[in-house]
Amino acid sequence: xxxxxxxxxxxxxxxxxxxxxxxxxxxxxxxxxxxxxxxxxxxxxxxxxxxxxxxxxxxxxxxxxxxxxxxxxxxxxxxxxxxxxxxxxxxxxxxxxxxxxxxxxxxxxxxxxxxxxxxxxxx
Numbered sequence: 001x002x003x004x005x006x007x008x009x010x011x012x013x014x015x016x017x018x019x020x021x022x023x024x025x026x027x028x029x030x031x032x033x034x035x036x037x038x039x040x041x042x043x044x045x046x047x048x049x050x051x052x053x054x055x056x057x058x059x060x061x062x063x064x065x066x067x068x069x070x071x072x073x074x075x076x077x078x079x080x081x082x083x084x085x086x087x088x089x090x091x092x093x094x095x096x097x098x099x100x101x102x103x104x105x106x107x108x109x110x111x112x113x114x115x116x117x118x119x120x121x122x123x
Contacts, residue, residue, distance in 0.1 A: 009061070010083040016060035017084065021045065022053050026062060026076060033075040035068070 016022050021043060028034065028042055040050040054074060057063040062081070063074045 009080065010087075012056075012060040013062060013080045013083055016056050016062055019053070019056075021050075022057055022062075025050075025053055025057060029063060029074060029076040033073050035071040035073050037071070039074060 017026075024043070025039060028039060036051065036054060037047075039054065040047045043050055054063065054065075057074075058065055060080060061077055064077045066073050066075075
């Protein structure tokens with residue numbers, strides 16, 4: 001049986017990353033911690049909409065929130081992205097293998113064509 005909390009965690013991470021605005025928020029936070037108001041200013045949507053995005057990112061544990069007086073300051077928590085990286089690794093291995101095979105095929109074809117041309121030009 002799968003660990004339900006781990007499954008929920010990774011599903012929440014993938015769900016959070018599905019939205020381009022949330023990905024943009026994470027990109028913004030890669031540069032450092034920011035208060036919610038500064039994050040909201042970076043987007044053409046309302047502050048409540050940005051708050052909803054931040055709430056989903058927080059639930060997925062992709063961002064951490066701390067209070068500084070009345071401000072809510074957010075920072076990136078890259079830990080949950082390991083689940084995404086692990087999932088992508090399987091595809092990286094597939095594509096690396098496929099591209100290596102393609103390279104070998106193209107090089108063999110090129111060598112064959114070059115050999116054929118050289119042989120024809122000698123006749």
